[in-house]
Amino acid sequence: MKVPLAALDVAPVWADTTATRSLRNTIALAERLEELGYGRFWIAEHHNVPSLATSATAVLVGAVAAATSTIRVGSGGVMLPNHAPLVVAEQFGTLEALHPGRIDLGVGRAPGSVGAATAQLLRRVETDFRGQLTELAGYFADGAPAHAGAAAENRPPMILLGSSPDSARLAGELGLPYAYAHHINPAATVESVAAYHESFRPGPHAERPYVLIAALVIAADTDEAARALAAPFLVGHIQMRAGNLDALFPTPAQAADFPYTPAQREWATDRLDRQVWGSPSRVRDRVAELFRATGADELMAVTIVHDHASRIRSYELLAEACRQ
Numbered sequence: 001m002k003v004p005l006a007a008l009d010v011a012p013v014w015a016d017t018t019a020t021r022s023l024r025n026t027i028a029l030a031e032r033l034e035e036l037g038y039g040r041f042w043i044a045e046h047h048n049v050p051s052l053a054t055s056a057t058a059v060l061v062g063a064v065a066a067a068t069s070t071i072r073v074g075s076g077g078v079m080l081p082n083h084a085p086l087v088v089a090e091q092f093g094t095l096e097a098l099h100p101g102r103i104d105l106g107v108g109r110a111p112g113s114v115g116a117a118t119a120q121l122l123r124r125v126e127t128d129f130r131g132q133l134t135e136l137a138g139y140f141a142d143g144a145p146a147h148a149g150a151a152a153e154n155r156p157p158m159i160l161l162g163s164s165p166d167s168a169r170l171a172g173e174l175g176l177p178y179a180y181a182h183h184i185n186p187a188a189t190v191e192s193v194a195a196y197h198e199s200f201r202p203g204p205h206a207e208r209p210y211v212l213i214a215a216l217v218i219a220a221d222t223d224e225a226a227r228a229l230a231a232p233f234l235v236g237h238i239q240m241r242a243g244n245l246d247a248l249f250p251t252p253a254q255a256a257d258f259p260y261t262p263a264q265r266e267w268a269t270d271r272l273d274r275q276v277w278g279s280p281s282r283v284r285d286r287v288a289e290l291f292r293a294t295g296a297d298e299l300m301a302v303t304i305v306h307d308h309a310s311r312i313r314s315y316e317l318l319a320e321a322c323r324q
Helices: 019-036 057-067 085-098 116-121 129-138 146-152 165-173 186-199 223-241 252-256 262-273 280-294 308-321
Strands: 005-009 040-043 072-079 103-108 158-162 178-181 211-219 276-278 298-302
Touching: 005 019, 005 308, 019 040, 019 057, 019 308, 040 057, 040 103, 040 298, 057 072, 057 085, 072 085, 072 158, 085 103, 085 129, 085 146, 129 158, 129 165, 158 165, 165 178, 165 186, 178 186, 186 211, 186 280, 211 223, 211 280, 211 308, 223 252, 223 262, 223 276, 223 308, 276 280, 280 298, 280 308
Parallel strands: 005 040, 005 298, 040 072, 072 103, 103 158, 158 178, 178 211, 211 276, 211 298
Antiparallel strands: none
16 A cells, blocks of 8 residues: 655664764654655654654754755654744744745644653643643734734645644644654554544545654564564663653664563563564564544654664565555
């Protein structure tokens, strides 16, 4: 099956590298995915998470857009309660002015951070999220106030991100495209996408429902090789779940020596098996199964593996698998 492909990057930081190197790898990855024909490259927002270097999303979107020429570049997403809607409109209106027709404004409501202290430093305000979205959209509308800068002249499409039926219904009611975080909450994927379709009302942002599914994708020449590539990511998440939030993602050698408890090993197996991993044929089958279950329009791959060359190879194999 032929599936439109995109990528969501979190600039993972490993125990034997640095955030600076990870950010440069993000640029290189985007350049390669453009060559491979991927349609979008989105960048997440995280704060106070040392293993994820995407704290300045709009800055990185601009850097990736400047290094590429055809691929759409966007936020996956801006966590709106962390920001004044006017500032977001100014940033993305400016990005769209500089890179016309290539900028996406993906918006979410999750913290994107760890702990109340970080939320306070960000001046995060828990308010009416629907109201924030409405305000943000207003800066891109006809007759928008002049103080919105370039926003009224340049309107990147808005996409709502989420991982629950509640966010899905909100996206549908507002007539927005919807990006579902299957890599975060695979248990609610089918229910959430169904809720989106049921609640969708056409609007200025979308005439019909449009669903992107973001899934963890790790492809290799064999199932065994893909499982080995996944191990450092899985161990890193086990450490986070155990409260070790300052840890970087481990190296493959460190992951191989990790002393799993039976419960941790069960969790890791279940976590991986709900995602898309394996040889090209297995990946193709898993993607087809996910699209049959959801009726999704686009697959957004999240690939977190230690070796940069292996990460690029995973995206190459995914492209081959999904374009046959």
